[in-house]
Amino acid sequence: MEERLQKILSRAGIASRRGAEEIILAGRVAVNGIVIDELGAKADPDRDRIAVDGREVGQTGDRIYLVLYKPAGYMTTLKDPQGRPLVTDLLKGVRERVYPVGRLDYNTEGLLLLTNDGEWANAMAHPRHEVDKEYHVRVRGKVSAQQLDQLAAGVMLDDGETAPATVAVVRESENNTWVSITIHEGRYRQVRRMCEAVGLTVVRLKRVRYGFLGLKGLRTGEYRFLTAEEAARLRRSGSSGKGPSKPRGGPGDTNQGKKPVRPKARR
Secondary structure (H helix, E strand, C coil): CCEEHHHHHHHCCCCCHHHHHHHHHCCCEEECCEEECCCCCEECCCCCCEEECCEECCCCCCCCEEEEEECCCCECCCCCCCCCCEHHHHCCCCCCCCEECCCCCCCCEEEEEEECCHHHHHHHHCHHHCCCEEEEEEEECCCCHHHHHHHHHCCEECCEECCCCEEEEEEECCCEEEEEEEECCCCCCHHHHHHHHCCCCEEEEEEEEECCEECCCCCCCCEEECCHHHHHHHHHHHCCCCCCCCCCCCCCCCCCCCCCECCCCCC
């Protein structure tokens, strides 16, 4: 049965659905030896020979799901023109080709999901699923109550206003403050831009939670396989659309119990 080419590539673990579309538009896909560079093309995975960059695409294989504690200084891509380290360089012993679910900036550390299941990745990354993502941000100096309220209520960025977030001060010193920010959107450099919009300078940024999943048991640069139950639970939690929940933990899994700032009712 014929299917859209991007769906076939996504299911084969080549890339997410959106990533597969980019691969097609770049002219990297051939069906029965004919290069396809337009969206909308269909193929039969059981009868047609489908290749990406000259390598034939297989339609079988185990689906795997990984959680990686990404260090700062790694690219969340499969290639980098500047030759910088890639997160896949850390996956020693993983023979299957996997790719990241969403992205973390080069200088951002923390929890990153990777998989070869295109349908799962597409479901997890889609904005309508509103999966909670908790970040711990170290900013320079003190953070005022007004700045916390602004972050919680929503911040106007150049691509529109952010959704309400859950915000809490984790700990503070004379020179720096750690703030927990839980969002369910996935805009480009969103947390950094939110902080900058309210006058905060980000010194360090770390994602500590994705849905129910945290970094417990992992050191920086380490990864583990998710169980089938965990992968299914993540997808279910992403379908609930509950929005931000109370932040948990902190740097070193410590939270000094400061009351989170809840978004105020908006007219």
